[in-house]
Amino acid sequence: MSQRMKKTNLLLLLCIVSILSYSQVVPNEKLVFTASYNMSGLMTQIAQVTMQTEIVKTTKKSFLHLSWEAATFSKWDTFFKVRDQYESYVDPVTLRPSLYKRSIFEGGYSKTEKYIYNADGSTINSSSSIKNRPEIKKSFSISGSTQDVISMIYKLRTVDYSKFKTGQTVSFIIVFDEKEYPVSVKYMGKETVSAGNLGKKECFVLSIAAKTDKLKGKDKNLIWLTADSRKVPVLVRFSIPVGTGQLALSTSSAI
Amino acid sequence: MRKFYLIAAYVFAILSIAMTILPMGTIALLPALLTLIFSTLAFVNSTELQKFVPRIVLIIAVLTTLVILGKVVLVKDKVQNDTLFEQKKEENKKENLKDLEGL
Numbered sequence: 001m002s003q004r005m006k007k008t009n010l011l012l013l014l015c016i017v018s019i020l021s022y023s024q025v026v027p028n029e030k031l032v033f034t035a036s037y038n039m040s041g042l043m044t045q046i047a048q049v050t051m052q053t054e055i056v057k058t059t060k061k062s063f064l065h066l067s068w069e070a071a072t073f074s075k076w077d078t079f080f081k082v083r084d085q086y087e088s089y090v091d092p093v094t095l096r097p098s099l100y101k102r103s104i105f106e107g108g109y110s111k112t113e114k115y116i117y118n119a120d121g122s123t124i125n126s127s128s129s130i131k132n133r134p135e136i137k138k139s140f141s142i143s144g145s146t147q148d149v150i151s152m153i154y155k156l157r158t159v160d161y162s163k164f165k166t167g168q169t170v171s172f173i174i175v176f177d178e179k180e181y182p183v184s185v186k187y188m189g190k191e192t193v194s195a196g197n198l199g200k201k202e203c204f205v206l207s208i209a210a211k212t213d214k215l216k217g218k219d220k221n222l223i224w225l226t227a228d229s230r231k232v233p234v235l236v237r238f239s240i241p242v243g244t245g246q247l248a249l250s251t252s253s254a255i
Numbered sequence: 256m257r258k259f260y261l262i263a264a265y266v267f268a269i270l271s272i273a274m275t276i277l278p279m280g281t282i283a284l285l286p287a288l289l290t291l292i293f294s295t296l297a298f299v300n301s302t303e304l305q306k307f308v309p310r311i312v313l314i315i316a317v318l319t320t321l322v323i324l325g326k327v328v329l330v331k332d333k334v335q336n337d338t339l340f341e342q343k344k345e346e347n348k349k350e351n352l353k354d355l356e357g358l
Contacts, residue, residue, distance in 0.1 A: 034332070042282045048334045058355045074335035075278035083340045085347070089355055098358050099351060103343070116354060 025095070025154050027055040027064065028254045031232065032196075033247040035070065047072045047082055049247055051233075053154075056089065063089040063098060066150050080107040088150040095155050096121060100148040100175075115148065115175065126178055142180055146173045152183065156223070157231040161187055161204040174210070183210045186219070193224050195234035196249040202227045203234060220244070230255055257300040264293035264312045271319045275326075283323045290316035 031051040036043035049070045056065045070084040089099040100115040113128040121144050129135040152174050164187040172183040188205040195201040203224035220239035225231040232255055236247040267290040274283035294316050298309035
């Protein structure tokens with residue numbers, strides 16, 4: 001093997017290692033959650049939520065495709081059918097988004113939203129449409145570090161919480177419904193919880209707070225990430241204006 | 256008192272039927288069990304001639320309880336294969352690739 005080839009291979013290896021160690025998110029990861037809604041104190045299972053990652057290549061570069069899908073169980077479809085899809089195409093190393101798409105269908109209401117980030121991430125060209133209404137196109141400025149809601153969830157997994165003290169926070173800015181929101185993530189400590197096919201896992205407990213009317217209560221929106229190098233989300237508890245619920249990991253693959 | 260038990264049994268029977276039709280899971284057992292309790296109390300507090308109506312409500316309570324338990328055991332939570340949604344996802348993927356090529 002020539003000296004040049006050895007150097008190229010070493011560089012490639014270093015690149016792969018740096019991608020894996022920085023992003024904590026590997027391609028072809030699939031996490032399936034069961035979504036439950038609190039009805040009179042009892043959790044009723046209503047939907048399946050799937051989080052998936054894959055590498056998408058264009059002629060110029062590669063993107064990490066992060067997708068999040070929610071679909072109600074067939075028994076609920078007659079009453080309130082949900083088919084939501086959130087997608088983000090991000091840089092595989094920095095997780096900086098380039099394209100974000102949201103397509104929701106919730107009990108007859110539908111909405112689609114598309115954000116295309118410009119090269120330096122300071123402007124978004126958006127297009128959105130609500131059922132039977134004409135498409136609205138807009139262009140708006142954002143701060144350079146603004147994430148979309150999907151890439152933020154994955155970005156959360158790149159933070160090293162092992163050195164965090166209880167109450168310590170980390171901040172993000174997300175863009176949702178064409179508005180920027182500051183998001184504060186507070187480290188609450190460690191807890192061992194059931195993690196689907198992974199068994200019982202020690203997890204970092206994080207409280208998510210955002211200045212939006214879509215989330216309610218103080219420390220009522222929590223996420224449990226496994227306290228290992230993968231930081232897999234295994235449990236999410238949320239409090240929204242219409243009630244409370246949770247997402248519990250049922251199966252995971254390629255993690 | 257019989258009247259109160261009977262009215263409560265009626266109300267919970269209607270609620271349990273509605274919740275049995277809806278995919279509420281084990282939560283539907285709550286009104287069904289309350290119907291069982293109140294219809295039994297109404298039955299016990301009835302004279303021989305008054306026992307027909309509480310007996311019917313009691314049968315309804317037993318049937319709804321059995322249907323709920325049957326649904327919990329037999330109906331598995333699964334997502335229906337939605338071809339329209341899958342088709343839309345595929346179209347979306349192609350459209351996304353076009354957008355990404357332009358970046």
